[in-house]
Amino acid sequence: MKKNVYMKKGENILQGLKERNISFYAPCSGKGICGKCKVKIKNSTSNITEEEIKHLSKKEIEEGIRLACKTYMSEDGEVEIDYDINGCKNDLKKIKYNTKSFIQQKYIKIDLENGVSVIDIIKKQLNNVYIDNEMMRNISNINYNEGINITLYKDRIIDIKNDNYFNEKYGIAIDIGTTTVAVYLLNLNTGEQISVKSFQNPQAVYGSDVISRINYTIENKKGIDVLRQKIIKEIDYNIGLILDQFNIDRQEVYKCVIVGNTTMSHLFWGLNLNTLSKIPFIPINREMLYDRACNIAFDNMNKNAVVIFLPNIAGFLGSDTVAAMIEADFINNDKNILLIDLGTNGEIVLFTKKSILACSTAAGPAFEGANIKFGMQAFDGAINKLNIKEDIEYETINNKKARGICGSALVDIVSEMKKSGIINKTGKINNPEKIKNDKLRNRVLKKDKKYEFKITENISITQDDIRQLQLAKSAIRSGINILMEKQKISIQDLDYIYLAGAFGNFINKESAKGIGLIPNVDSDNIISLGNAAGEGAKKFLCNDNLEEDINYYMNNTEHVDIAKYENFQEEFLKNIYL
Numbered sequence: 001m002k003k004n005v006y007m008k009k010g011e012n013i014l015q016g017l018k019e020r021n022i023s024f025y026a027p028c029s030g031k032g033i034c035g036k037c038k039v040k041i042k043n044s045t046s047n048i049t050e051e052e053i054k055h056l057s058k059k060e061i062e063e064g065i066r067l068a069c070k071t072y073m074s075e076d077g078e079v080e081i082d083y084d085i086n087g088c089k090n091d092l093k094k095i096k097y098n099t100k101s102f103i104q105q106k107y108i109k110i111d112l113e114n115g116v117s118v119i120d121i122i123k124k125q126l127n128n129v130y131i132d133n134e135m136m137r138n139i140s141n142i143n144y145n146e147g148i149n150i151t152l153y154k155d156r157i158i159d160i161k162n163d164n165y166f167n168e169k170y171g172i173a174i175d176i177g178t179t180t181v182a183v184y185l186l187n188l189n190t191g192e193q194i195s196v197k198s199f200q201n202p203q204a205v206y207g208s209d210v211i212s213r214i215n216y217t218i219e220n221k222k223g224i225d226v227l228r229q230k231i232i233k234e235i236d237y238n239i240g241l242i243l244d245q246f247n248i249d250r251q252e253v254y255k256c257v258i259v260g261n262t263t264m265s266h267l268f269w270g271l272n273l274n275t276l277s278k279i280p281f282i283p284i285n286r287e288m289l290y291d292r293a294c295n296i297a298f299d300n301m302n303k304n305a306v307v308i309f310l311p312n313i314a315g316f317l318g319s320d321t322v323a324a325m326i327e328a329d330f331i332n333n334d335k336n337i338l339l340i341d342l343g344t345n346g347e348i349v350l351f352t353k354k355s356i357l358a359c360s361t362a363a364g365p366a367f368e369g370a371n372i373k374f375g376m377q378a379f380d381g382a383i384n385k386l387n388i389k390e391d392i393e394y395e396t397i398n399n400k401k402a403r404g405i406c407g408s409a410l411v412d413i414v415s416e417m418k419k420s421g422i423i424n425k426t427g428k429i430n431n432p433e434k435i436k437n438d439k440l441r442n443r444v445l446k447k448d449k450k451y452e453f454k455i456t457e458n459i460s461i462t463q464d465d466i467r468q469l470q471l472a473k474s475a476i477r478s479g480i481n482i483l484m485e486k487q488k489i490s491i492q493d494l495d496y497i498y499l500a501g502a503f504g505n506f507i508n509k510e511s512a513k514g515i516g517l518i519p520n521v522d523s524d525n526i527i528s529l530g531n532a533a534g535e536g537a538k539k540f541l542c543n544d545n546l547e548e549d550i551n552y553y554m555n556n557t558e559h560v561d562i563a564k565y566e567n568f569q570e571e572f573l574k575n576i577y578l
Contacts (some may be wrong), residue, residue, distance in 0.1 A: 013302040014068040027208030027370035037068040043077025095193040102544040158304040176260035210263040240300040252303035261318035280316030314559035316360035323536025335495035367407035376404035415514035474575035500532035
């Protein structure tokens with residue numbers, strides 16, 4: 001779908017989109033490096049730049065396509081953007097979770113008597129609960145001749161009403177990913193998942209990775225506030241959309257559980273990121289944090305709803321990793337399990353009977369398509385599967401016309417090119433003369449003195465694309481190997497590999513093994529957990545007893561800084577090979 005945006009004379013288009021709170025895919029944050037922020041201009045603009053000439057085809061330039069980050073309006077006018085990459089996805093799949101919620105509703109009557117206060121009476125009936133000043137003001141306005149309905153979270157009153165009707169209790173679970181945010185609505189009485197919406201993280205316009213966003217907050221005085229407000233407003237807006245869709249009263253939403261990497265949690269709470277920007281990458285906070293919805297500006301839930309952000313492990317191991325361990329259920333396991341969350345920031349956890357080791361790897365945005373010439377996120381029209389027989393065969397998301405390549409297909413393509421002899425183990429595209437298959441040979445073209453492999457008339461894989469995948473792959477595999485070496489276990493000792501994250505959910509296991517991204521274990525023992533972070537958040541949303549497990553994972557997971565590993569460079573170079 002297309003969207004027209006009105007711009008003023010002199011405005012930089014990308015900056016104008018930021019100021020209008022329009023989430024737009026700009027992975028390099030306006031540096032002109034990625035070539036992804038393409039827009040169609042309907043009026044006069046500044047002259048085309050060298051960066052645009054490098055990234056845009058002659059046909060695109062003739063059609064008025066420009067890079068938003070490098071283009072300024074010469075007059076007031078319209079800019080057309082592809083808006084389907086920024087829209088929400090809604091999944092109505094019904095799931096139920098175990099419910100053991102600390103949110104309780106109790107109906108009491110207040111009989112006034114001499115020598116005691118109203119608060120004394122309430123505390124006596126509810127076993128000495130905590131009542132803050134604001135709730136005390138609310139209680140003072142209650143009609144004491146009627147019974148009152150009190151909602152509690154643990155030992156704290158969070159809502160009070162003058163009726164004996166017990167409301168439904170709803171909760172929101174949120175996974176703040178660097179690229180994508182998922183918001184889940186659940187019924188806390190039944191444990192039923194009602195809906196989920198996912199959308200692009202609005203902070204992505206300031207950079208596709210956490211380092212870019214950390215740098216933005218350091219280079220801009222109000223950077224933390226800008227990024228914080230963007231994510232809070234977008235989350236609250238999407239919560240409202242879900243509640244409206246199902247006609248749910250906002251006052252019945254009493255709990256919200258959030259997970260994300262350490263940078264996302266710091267930005268959410270407005271914490272300074274300076275200590276995360278330099279060695280030894282120390283977070284300001286690791287513990288689980290609580291607050292009321294009204295203090296965060298979450299308007300689409302009960303103002304006293306408890307908002308909980310799960311704890312972090314280290315500077316680049318956040319609560320999303322803790323939540324993924326909840327989903328993996330390590331505590332109730334006696335197997336050797338490798339948990340891998342494949343994404344811009346790769347998180348790896350090795351669980352054995354002896355210990356829990358974890359590390360993070362800077363895989364970069366290749367798996368999200370950011371540094372790939374025709375790469376894109378997993379939206380309609382993205383090639384998501386490919387294999388090579390006599391010629392190539394591919395599928396696109398929702399069977400739409402091919403627009404680009406997403407991460408799962410990138411792994412397929414490189415694996416299949418290797419098997420077919422189009423590239424060698426170093427990742428180099430072979431001279432076409434060495435390729436026996438005529439159809440495949442004709443797909444290898446030379447552009448700018450480098451070979452690339454043609455997939456469709458307008459989409460190809462370049463030598464640089466393959467190198468980007470090799471770097472991402474080596475980062476992940478090096479982390480895996482270092483954890484296994486530290487724990488002194490071999491591939492044969494692994495019982496299971498769990499793949500987490502959207503990318504991990506759709507990746508072809510054989511292709512991943514084929515390029516050496518993951519260890520070569522039996523595919524039946526490689527299990528896709530889907531969005532494990534989101535699943536862990538939902539489980540804790542419904543079951544407060546899991547707090548003990550969460551604290552165990554936070555306190556008993558040893559963070560391994562692989563960059564300090566003495567043979568890291570050697571390991572990384574070794575794993576570059578396919």
